[in-house]
Amino acid sequence: MSALIQVREATQVFGTRTIFRDVSFGIDQGEVFVILGGSGCGKSTLLKQMIGLLPPTAGEITVASYSVNTQVEEVRRHIGVMFQSGxxxxxxxxxxxxxxxxxxxxxxxxxxxxxxxxxxxxxxxxxxxxxxxxxxxxxxxxxxxxxxxALALDPPILMLDEPSAGLDPVTSAGLDRLILGLRDSLGTTFVVVTHELASIMAIADRCAMLDAKAQGLIALGKPQDLKQTATDPTVRAFFHRETL
Known part of the structure; x- marks a missing residue:
């Protein structure tokens, strides 16, 4: 079965500054997929590409087989969005x-x-x-x-930008439970941008980690696996809350 969302070699360049290049992954129906990484790595930029708010400099993104490059209105009919501030x-x-x-x-x-x-x-x-x-x-x-x-029009996909930002740990945990409950009851696919480690470990089926220095994707997989087996020092530092 093909992925509900497919990102193929997505690249974003602003002037002479490369945010990321050649980012590729797929997201299956019913997944909670987290895009993570440090500040300035391009998490929200990639989300804007997936929503169709920012055309990729290069590469292709499809949502439910529709291209964000050429079929953005069809893409948006499948997506509900929660922005960081609400x-x-x-x-x-x-x-x-x-x-x-x-x-x-x-x-x-x-x-x-x-x-x-x-x-x-x-x-x-x-x-x-x-x-x-x-x-x-x-x-x-x-x-x-x-x-x-974001649920008003019953979209099959919800995209959440930093849903836990500014929340205390108890409220954040409640929001995590809400996300999982909606996924289980409605079958909604979630794409969540966050750097909150506790939320990542609680909700993510899989995650993609971006890195500003590498200008791209440095890890892809289940968060538990990345925490236990990653050899990249940046990935290990993130999941173990260590300094480099």
Whole structure:
């Protein structure tokens, strides 16, 4: 069976600066796949390529057999995105935020959009917060609401950019459980960008590690295997929290 997402020799260059080159991997349906690495290695840049926000300088990325280079609208129909900050609209309550994609991209009546939004908020444990503004809830709740909005159109793939950033360990662990629960109950494929080691070990089926110095992919596999058997000093340092 072919991979749901296929990255083939993806390269990104800005002017004379190479962020990464020749990055290749596949992501299977139902996987939680983590893109990790130190700051400045190109994690979020690669995610933007996969979403279709940033055309690769070279290489090809396909999502559900659609090319991000030439079929970006079809690609985006298969993807829901949670940005690092949550990116909720501050003037809208949570139900209105989650309803927005339905209002824009479907012909459903307003009442149906609102009911679906309530159901999605229920999936992330925010039923009672539907009428609150983003400024009235915690950072962890903002992240959950952003995931609910990403689920609004029932995409088979969710892409999360630093979902644990700025969260305390307990809240972060709760978000990890939510991701695994959604994968198990909905069959959703997750692509998660993070450098949070605890989350990586808790949720990742496989991971790809980028490195700024190497300008590309330096490790690919199950996080437990990389922690135990990796010989690359950068990979070992990351998984064992050591200095180089």
């Amino acid at each position: 990116a909720l609209f501050g003037s809208m309550n949570l139900q209105e935020n989650v309803s927005l994609p339905l209002a824009v991209f479907t012909d459903l009546p307003k009442e149906a959009c609102a009911e679906i939004a309530r159901l999605k908020l229920g999936l992330v444990g925010l039923t009672e917060a539907a009428s609150r503004l983003p400024s009235e809830i915690s950072g962890g709740m903002v992240k959950r609401a952003a995931i609910a909005r």
